[in-house]
Amino acid sequence: MASELGPLLQGLFDRPVAARTLLDRIPLPLALVSAERRVVFLNQAACALTAMSRERALNLPCRYVFRCSLCTVGCPLDVVDKSPSAAVAPVAREADIVNADRARIPVRVTCGALTGADGSRxxxxxTLEDLRLFRPSEARPEWPQGFGDMLGHSPEMERVFRLLPGIAQTDSSVLVTGETGTGKDLLAEAVHNASNRAKGPFVKVNCGALPESLLESELFGHQKGAFTGASENKPGRFRLAHNGTLFLTEVGDLPLPLQVKLLTFLDDKIIHPLGSTRGVHVDVRIIAATHRDLRGMVREGRFREDLLYRLNVVRFHLPPLRERGDDVALFLAHYLKVYAGMFGKRISGFTPAAERALLDHAYPGNVRELRNIVEYCVNVCQDTHVDLPHLPRYLLEEGVETHGGPRDGRPGRSTAPAGGRVDAPRAVSRATPGVRATDTHAAGAGVDGTWADAERRLIMEALLRARGRRGAAAAELGWARTTLWRKMRQYGLDQ
Amino acid sequence: MSDATPRNRATKEPPVRGNVLVALHRDAVAPRFDRATEAWLGRIDGEGGLARSRTMVLANASAEELCRIILTENVSTVVCCGIEQEFHDYLTWKRITVLDGVVGGRDAIIGALLAGTLKADAVLGGV
Structure with missing residues (x-):
């Protein structure tokens, strides 16, 4: 088989080089397949991997040589064939093969077209990259209560973790919704890492960060001379994410003209770079995320309905932290350990008072806010336990104004310890339905004014019920006398 | 890697008799046992004739499901291409003959079965 008169590589060196020798010495398993998908050559590494001799493999359909999990469904050669351009970039997939020794081997398959001098196929x-040596991640312990870098054991999150591995294995578009700081980026990355595209690139684009003209070029690329200043070709993020995942964060901010282009890509997997007359086929999985209400935007005509349906194939909604029950305590313990280790502090926990204040906070910024609070605490704390003085001041005193607090007009919990400094945060109802909607649609000064009015009214009513006795009114509101006095001064009620 | 298959294959196998299952994908043997989408079930009588045959379409490609069918149908010989050692050992332990590494079309395989010439690693026509 290994004839000395085999094919030659000409024109590269002074003398022709035997192609067979060159291919055999490449350590990566490689096969050359005819247009009819029959094996015409296997290099030595491929013979070793498939446990099959070159003589036996020759002229067999490649599916009987590789016996790959993709051979019957989702053959990468089909993707290569579908490309309108002969010069399509190689297609890569993770899969497994069952070789002639009956061993199941995880591999990364990369396929591409070979064209003649006239461009015909x-x-x-x-190539089949043996992944057995590169999969220590399988033995990596996951978080005890989570998936990838995500944590949580609330029922909502457990449902997400349960669905995630199965969804990751498909190529369906994924839409991740949730408030800011709930972990949309982590989830997108977890989906990518658990998919068979994990070895491919994970490219993130913030659709709200760039103006429309720049965003189009950033996403789809441009040809040299497409516009003033386009001095060279730019591939664009779609092409950079080829064989991987493109994560479009803040997709709700995507301008309408670009929504059309994204829609076109989702339909036929072809992108059209700026200034190019030819489409380029790219193999990319789309994960989109937004904190906006896309259905509402569709009703307002700011988001295309057809794009929503194409993105919304699989939808993950990440609940806000205030609806995740005991996950707050889990995150507090986790981040305390992380930051204490990072900053070299010997902090072993929170005092009961500090823990109560932290558990009662509403966390409008969700996990990101909690993480920042714990980082602050660990920075400030010089003791073995984080106590109330180590908490950010706004948590204790400005919490009500900043986070909206009991927007339903209810006073703080009656169980609050009288005179404690945690009175203001206690007034925040963590899981009150309706608070969320109000938070979402809140707009700057209007909300402050509304709450100020409500709080002023609360104080007035409490004072009236207590017949002007400030101590009794403060007790009813669950505040310290000093807090009531300060607020009365703030609202001009002490005149 | 000097030999085509390092495994120690039997050099002379008796003609196949009894219930036979061929793991198929479309009109040919499936490249892998666990990826078979159809199964041809036949009974070869003592004279080497085909007593009865039928093709089952599997709801899902699954090695476990095929094993279940093999046991419930009292199959004595399985014909397939690639198969994991785990399933090969299981079927062998169940006293089922496994002819693996077979490449060929459905008709060619049935013809070889009836002729009593089918062996493991056989490469037949029809693909």
């Missing part, structure tokens, strides 16, 4: 090349 003459066959394909296929």
């Amino acid at each position: 003459v066959g394909y090349f296929e």
Whole structure:
């Protein structure tokens, strides 16, 4: 088989080089396949991997040589064939093979077209990278209560963790919704890492960060001379994410003209760079995320309905932290350990008072806010336990104004310890339905004014019920006398 | 890697008799046992004739499901291409003959079965 008169590589060196020798010495398993998908050459590494001799493999359909999990469904050569351009970039997939020794081996398959001098397709090349040595991640312990870098054991999150591995294995578009700081980026990355595209690139684009003209070029690329200043070709994020995942965060901020282009890509997997007359086929999985209400935007005509349906194939909604029950305590313990280790502090926990204040906070910024609070605490704390004085001041005193607090007009919990400094945060109802909607649609000064009015009214009513006795009114409101006095001064009620 | 298959294959196998299952994908043997989408079930009588045959379409490609069918149908010989050692050992332990590494079309395989010439690693026509 290994004839000395085999094919030659000409024109590269002074003398022709035997191609067979060159291919055999490449340590990566490689096969050359005819246009009819029959094996015409296996290098030595491929023979070793498939446990099959070159003589046996020759002229067999490649599916009987590689016996890959993708051979019957989702063959990468089909993707290569579908490309309108002969010069399509190689397609890569993770899969497994069952070789002639009956061993199941995880591999990364990369396929591409081979073209003749006239551009016509003459066959394909296929490489199979043995992943057995590169999969220590399988033995990596996951978080005890979570998935990837995500934590949580609330029922909502457990449902997400349960669905995630199965969804990751498909190529369906994923839409991640949730408030800011709930972990949309982490989830997108977890989906990518658990998918068979994990070895491919994970490219993130913030659709709200760039003006429309720049965003189009950033996403789809441009040809040299497409516009003033386009001095060279730019591939664009779609092409950079080829064989991987493109994460479009803040997709609700995507301008309408670009929504059309994204829609076109989702339909036929072809992008059109700025200034180019030819489409480029890219193999990219789309994960989109937004904190906006896309259905509401569709009703207002700011988001295309057809794009919503194409993105919304699989939808993950990440609940806000205030609806995740005991996850707050889990995150507090986790981040305390992380930051104490990072900053070299010997902090072993929170005092009961500090823990109560932290558990009662509403966390409008969700996990990100909690993480920042714990980082602050660990920075400030010089003791073995984080106490109330180590908490950010706004948590204790400005909490009500900043986070909206009991927007339903209810006073703080009657169980609040009288005179404690945690009175203001206690007034915040963590899981009150309706607070969320109010938070979401709140707009700056209007909300402050509304709450100020409500709080002023609360104080007035409490004072009236207590017949002007400030101590009794403060007790009813669950505040310290000093807090009531300060607020009365603030609202001009002490005149 | 000097030999085509390092495994120690039987050099002379008796003609196949009894219930036979061929793991199929479309009109040919499936490249992998666990990826078979159809199964041809036949009974070869003592004279080497085909007593009865039928093709089952599987709801899902699954090695476990095929094993279940093999046991419930009292199959004595399985014909397939790639198969994991785990399933090969299981079927062998169940006293089922496994002819693996077979490449060929459905008709060619049935013809070889009836002729009594089918062996493991056989490469037949029809693909």
